[in-house]
Amino acid sequence: MKKELEAIQSEVIRRSGVNPKKCMRCGKCSGTCPAYDQMEYHPHQFVYMVESGDIEPLLKSDSLYQCLTCFACVDRCPRGVEPAKLVEAVRLQVVRRQGNNHLKTDSIPALIDEDMPQQALVSALRKYSK
Amino acid sequence: MQRIGVFVCWCGSNIAGTVDVQAVSDALAHEPGVVHSANYQYMCSQAGQNLIKEAIEEHKLTGIVVCSCSPRMHEATFRKTAAAAGLNPYMVEIANIREQCSWVHKDMATGTEKAIILGKAAVAKVNLNAPLTPGESPVTKRALVIGGGIAGIQTALDIADAGFPVDIVETKPTIGGKMAQLDKTFPTLDCAACILTPKMVDVAQNENIRIFSYSEVTDIKGFVGNFDVTIKKRARYVKEDICTGCGLCTEKCPMKNVPNEFNLGMDNRRAIYIPFAQAVPKVATIDPEHCNMLKNGKCGVCAKVCAAGAIDYKQQDEYISEKYGAIVAATGFNPISMDKFDEYAYSQSKDVITSLEFERLTNAAGPSSGHLVCPSDGRHPHTIVFVQCVGSRCASCSEKGKEYCSKICCMYTAKHAMLTRDKYPDTEVYVFYIDVRTPGKNFDEFYRRAAEEYGVKYIKGMVGKVSPENGKLHVQASDLLADKQLHIEADLVVLAAAIEPDKSARPLATMLTASMDTNDFFTEAHPKLRPVESPTAGVFLSGACQGPKDIPETVSQAGAAAAKVIGLLAKDKLTGNPCVANSNELMCNGCSSCERVCPYGAITYVDKEFRMPDRTTKVRRVASVNEAVCQGCGACTVACPSGAMDLKGFATKQIIAEVDAICK
Numbered sequence: 122m123k124k125e126l127e128a129i130q131s132e133v134i135r136r137s138g139v140n141p142k143k144c145m146r147c148g149k150c151s152g153t154c155p156a157y158d159q160m161e162y163h164p165h166q167f168v169y170m171v172e173s174g175d176i177e178p179l180l181k182s183d184s185l186y187q188c189l190t191c192f193a194c195v196d197r198c199p200r201g202v203e204p205a206k207l208v209e210a211v212r213l214q215v216v217r218r219q220g221n222n223h224l225k226t227d228s229i230p231a232l233i234d235e236d237m238p239q240q241a242l243v244s245a246l247r248k249y250s251k
Numbered sequence: 252m253q254r255i256g257v258f259v260c261w262c263g264s265n266i267a268g269t270v271d272v273q274a275v276s277d278a279l280a281h282e283p284g285v286v287h288s289a290n291y292q293y294m295c296s297q298a299g300q301n302l303i304k305e306a307i308e309e310h311k312l313t314g315i316v317v318c319s320c321s322p323r324m325h326e327a328t329f330r331k332t333a334a335a336a337g338l339n340p341y342m343v344e345i346a347n348i349r350e351q352c353s354w355v356h357k358d359m360a361t362g363t364e365k366a367i368i369l370g371k372a373a374v375a376k377v378n379l380n381a382p383l384t385p386g387e388s389p390v391t392k393r394a395l396v397i398g399g400g401i402a403g404i405q406t407a408l409d410i411a412d413a414g415f416p417v418d419i420v421e422t423k424p425t426i427g428g429k430m431a432q433l434d435k436t437f438p439t440l441d442c443a444a445c446i447l448t449p450k451m452v453d454v455a456q457n458e459n460i461r462i463f464s465y466s467e468v469t470d471i472k473g474f475v476g477n478f479d480v481t482i483k484k485r486a487r488y489v490k491e492d493i494c495t496g497c498g499l500c501t502e503k504c505p506m507k508n509v510p511n512e513f514n515l516g517m518d519n520r521r522a523i524y525i526p527f528a529q530a531v532p533k534v535a536t537i538d539p540e541h542c543n544m545l546k547n548g549k550c551g552v553c554a555k556v557c558a559a560g561a562i563d564y565k566q567q568d569e570y571i572s573e574k575y576g577a578i579v580a581a582t583g584f585n586p587i588s589m590d591k592f593d594e595y596a597y598s599q600s601k602d603v604i605t606s607l608e609f610e611r612l613t614n615a616a617g618p619s620s621g622h623l624v625c626p627s628d629g630r631h632p633h634t635i636v637f638v639q640c641v642g643s644r645c646a647s648c649s650e651k652g653k654e655y656c657s658k659i660c661c662m663y664t665a666k667h668a669m670l671t672r673d674k675y676p677d678t679e680v681y682v683f684y685i686d687v688r689t690p691g692k693n694f695d696e697f698y699r700r701a702a703e704e705y706g707v708k709y710i711k712g713m714v715g716k717v718s719p720e721n722g723k724l725h726v727q728a729s730d731l732l733a734d735k736q737l738h739i740e741a742d743l744v745v746l747a748a749a750i751e752p753d754k755s756a757r758p759l760a761t762m763l764t765a766s767m768d769t770n771d772f773f774t775e776a777h778p779k780l781r782p783v784e785s786p787t788a789g790v791f792l793s794g795a796c797q798g799p800k801d802i803p804e805t806v807s808q809a810g811a812a813a814a815k816v817i818g819l820l821a822k823d824k825l826t827g828n829p830c831v832a833n834s835n836e837l838m839c840n841g842c843s844s845c846e847r848v849c850p851y852g853a854i855t856y857v858d859k860e861f862r863m864p865d866r867t868t869k870v871r872r873v874a875s876v877n878e879a880v881c882q883g884c885g886a887c888t889v890a891c892p893s894g895a896m897d898l899k900g901f902a903t904k905q906i907i908a909e910v911d912a913i914c915k
Contacts, residue, residue, distance in 0.1 A: 145685060146685070147640070148712040148713045148729035148731040149714075149715055149729070150729075152714055152729035153594070153727070157729075163729070163734070197715065199640070199649060200645070201646035
């Protein structure tokens with residue numbers, strides 16, 4: 122299990138292109154995050170947990186799906202850590218393990234309703250169709 | 252034929268650990284010209300030097316090669332040793348077998364091989380060396396200080412105290428710099444003006460100091476001891492020697508809406524102005540961009556009210572040429588622009604201010620006469636949020652901020668927070684920090700007092716965004732220790748903006764041929780051992796132009812720079828470098844290429860008579876090198892198309908001999 126988690130950690134870092142060691146723990150990502158209150162693990166914790174290899178709780182956490190992928194943290198991080206990309210990479214690991222439940226491009230038109238912001242659809246595609 | 256001695260140093264185990272020193276001295280013993288070869292544990296020690304001296308006498312050596320550390324370290328030492336034994340010091344060559352060999356290799360075999368090759372190259376060079384005698388150049392006993400902030404002021408005062416004349420060039424209409432804009436100073440809380448303005452007056456009254464205010468340096472030529480500098484004295488349209496500084500013109504001028512840069516644009520001044528009450532020189536200046544008389548030829552109120560008749564609308568920029576022996580850069584710093592930090596709403600709300608603006612807002616001479624108010628509507632702020640590290644400690648790839656820590660923000664923020672709580676106990680003060688950095692005498696005690704005695708709320712975390720809502724500022728931030736996201740309704744947000752070198756520093760560095768780092772701070776000659784000297788001889792560094800600094804540090808560095816300047820100006824003559832350019836007149840074709848590339852103006856052309864093979868006389872134009880001015884850079888030797896120009900001590904023949912020895 123430990124080996125598997127280590128493999129996930131390096132896969133997350135490789136796929137996201139994020140170097141969590143650049144984080145100086147300022148917490149600006151969590152100060153910025155609009156979904157903070159819905160999250161069990163907040164953006165700065167996310168970065169720290171990936172860095173320290175504490176991946177297992179993240180894989181099980183609902184926080185993965187609370188991230189709006191708004192990229193505010195990416196824009197404002199002074200160290201260029203890009204936390205949202207890390208969240209996305211972890212999410213991808215989970216989704217991949219679940220098998221074939223991807224959102225298909227063809228199924229999007231049926232999902233469109235007037236109240237749904239376009240950004241949410243783009244985000245959904247990013248989240249599920251990789 | 253030379254008689255060469257080779258001396259291989261072990262440098263303890265520094266060299267001997269990776270290089271077989273015995274093998275090196277054995278191998279070099281058979282090189283052409285070598286009559287003696289030895290190795291020793293520490294060549295630079297007294298015993299090692301005696302070894303060299305004895306060998307020079309015993310073997311009648313005419314040149315020596317020392318295989319040791321970098322010539323930057325001990326070339327001077329071994330030259331002195333040789334001179335003491337009666338050998339010309341320029342008959343000494345160093346083969347660097349430490350920095351360029353033992354320290355970069357791990358393997359004994361490769362290290363030894365390279366050491367031998369480097370030694371052979373040095374021997375080949377000494378075979379072609381000739382004794383050289385350095386010339387001397389006089390020292391102009393006058394110093395130039397560029398920048399009139401606290402750094403420049405202190406340097407100038409200290410140099411003047413030693414009896415040398417000093418000129419200060421300041422771009423603003425008054426000296427004083429950033430310190431004049433500050434309210435109180437940490438950690439003692441004495442008023443900045445109260446400790447600075449007496450020094451400004453000292454400068455004005457010191458007979459050895461001239462102030463060129465509203466001026467800039469436009470050209471620098473020459474070299475250490477002999478700089479030729481051109482100073483542009485911008486027209487201020489007021490005769491400096493006649494103006495009494497009464498200030499009547501600044502009250503009567505009808506142009507009332509010019510943003511006042513001294514108060515960072517938070518209030519207005521007139522088109523004719525004196526920056527602040529204690530300005531030095533206390534002389535009015537007309538801002539040509541806003542003066543109606545200068546723009547349209549209509550008005551003339553200031554000239555009418557001036558009892559002294561000091562106004563001169565026809566004044567022109569004036570260029571002054573002066574010679575200096577030493578130049579001190581003291582160009583200082585500025586807070587970075589907040590334009591790129593949209594998340595803090597600096598451009599959206601007047602109530603989001605920088606720390607320097609906060610200084611003016613709490614200063615009795617500031618736009619609100621020292622009452623802490625919200626700039627938007629003048630109300631008293633009840634909740635104030637301070638944000639630290641805005642633009643400091645950013646990633647190197649960041650387009651918004653700087654990679655370095657600005658060093659002074661933690662302390663001045665603690666000062667602002669403490670003073671606010673002291674004067675207005677009804678305010679709630681939050682400070683958001685990443686780390687609180689307080690390495691300084693009485694600094695940490697000061698910060699702890701702010702938190703413990705004055706009840707400033709220090710929160711570890713960063714503000715994510717500030718949004719103006721219903722006349723207030725909604726601050727969203729993280730509290731990392733409580734693991735919470737905070738939402739604060741603030742009246743005033745103060746940003747501790749990173750500091751950067753003044754924009755004038757880079758063009759100045761180009762004029763001085765002084766080096767800078769990637770952030771445009773001046774580079775020191777050695778980060779530990781020569782912190783106030785630039786690598787360019789005769790150029791010294793004072794204050795924040797070298798790196799972020801607080802006032803006590805700036806003042807100590809300013810004094811140190813002054814001491815170095817005094818040490819230079821106290822000399823009557825400087826011993827030059829004999830490794831200067833040398834033109835072979837018989838080969839020179841008079842093309843002027845060398846004259847054009849010479850950065851020091853050391854080459855001139857003269858007409859000279861030559862006897863031709865047919866016994867007639869012909870006058871030819873040939874290059875002539877002024878050895879006192881030449882710095883031995885070698886640019887002319889490369890530019891010369893006919894190969895007439897050579898560098899003494901580094902002749903083309905010598906370099907080729909070294910290369911041949913290496914490639915053999």
